[in-house]
Amino acid sequence: MTEKVRGVVSMSKGAPTELVTIVLPDLGPNDVKVDIQTCGVCHTDLAYRDGGINDEYPFLLGHEAAGVVAEVGSDVTHVEVGDFVILNWRAVCGECRACKRGRPWYCFNTHNASAPMTLEDGTELTAALGIGAFADKTVVHEGQCTKVAADADPAVVGLLGCGVMAGLGAAVNTGGVTRGDSVAVIGCGGVGDAAIAGARLAGATTIIAVDRDPRKLQWATELGATHTINDSEVDDVVAEIKELTDGNGADVVIDAVGRPETYRNAFYARDLAGVVVLVGVPTPDKTLEMPLVDFFSHGGALKSSWYGDCLPERDFPMYVDLYQQGRLPLEKFVTERIGIDAIESAFHKMESGEVLRSVVVL
Structure with missing residues (x-):
C-alpha cells in the first residue's frame, strides 16, 4: 500500500x-x-x-x-x-x-x-x-x-x-595499508580523514595529512595523522612528503581530492614501488598530462577506489564493532x-x- x-x-x-x-x-x-x-x-x-x-x-x-x-x-x-x-x-x-x-x-x-x-x-x-x-x-x-x-x-x-566507508576502504581495501607502512593522504575532508583513520587502524606508523585548511589538518591529527603539511605554506608538497619518509616517498599515497595537480603530487610522492589510490572523484573536464616514461620508471600500482572497494555485508558490521570497541x-x-x-x-x-x-x- x-x-x-x-x-x-x-x-x-x-x-x-x-x-x-x-x-x-x-x-x-x-x-x-x-x-x-x-x-x-x-x-x-x-x-x-x-x-x-x-x-x-x-x-x-x-x-x-x-x-x-x-x-x-x-x-x-x-x-x-x-x-x-x-x-x-x-x-x-x-x-x-x-x-x-x-x-x-x-x-x-x-x-x-x-x-x-x-x-x-x-x-x-x-x-x-x-x-x-x-x-x-x-x-x-x-x-x-x-x-x-x-x-x-x-x-x-x-x-x-558512503563517505566514511569510501575513505576507510581506500586505505585498507584498495591501498592495502598494513603494519609499519607510511601513508600520505591528500585532501582532509570526510573521505580523506576516513582514510587517515583507516591507515591508523591498519597499523601505519607514519601518516601524513595534506591540506590547505588548518581546521581540516587539526581534524586529521585527531583522527590519526602523525604529520601535517599545509599545502598553501610550502613550495613543494612532494619534497615535504619525501623528507618525512627518509627521502623515499610514502608506501601508499591517497588522493582524496581528484584534481590533476593533486594526482600528480600523489604519483611523485610515493616510494619507487609504492601505491597511488585515487578516491576523490574528478569532474569530467579534468585531464592529466605527464611523461609516459615516468609511469614506466616507477613500479608499484596506480589504483582507483570505488566506494572503498567495500562489501557492505563484510565491512559494515566489522567497522561498527570496532567503533563500539573504541578502536575506530x-x-x-x-x-x-x-x-x-x-x-x-x-x-x-x-x-x-x-x-x-x-x-x-x-
Missing part, C-alpha cells in the same frame, strides 16, 4: 532543495521499506542538486543513512521487520562477470528498488545513489540493507553508507546533528569547510 511521507527534493539544477510530500510505492517482492533515523549530508547530494551527476530531475536526495526495517516484500529473506540497518548503494548481484570472478565490489548490475518514489502528482523521483534517504521513510532493495548492532548510534554508523573513532566525523529542514545550510557549511559531516536526525 502506498504511503506519503516528507522528503527533501531537488527540482531543478542549482535551485534550493525543497521539503515536500513524497509517495512511497507498493513494495515489490524484494523491496524493503525503512524508517530513516539519520542521514549524513554528503558532497554527492550537492553534486546531484547542482547537476554534477546527471540531469534526471527531480532528485530525492540523501544516501548516508541508518534506520529500522518497517516492512518487507514477499520474497525478502535478507532482513526482517525491526532490524537496524545501514543502507548501501552497492547491492551486488552475484551473477555478473565481476561477481563470478570473485570481485563483487566491481559488480556491474547492482540492485535497487523495483519502483520509484514519486511526487504527489505522480512525477517519478530519481533517488540519490538509488537510496533517497532525506525522508521519513524510503524504499530500497533488500540487498541495500546491512544489519548491524542495534545499540549503535545511528548518526555515527550511518556514515559508513567514527564519532569524530559527526560535526553537528540537524533537522531535515536544514539541508541547504548544511550544504553551505560543507562547501566552506566548517564541518566534516552534518547529520540529519529524523
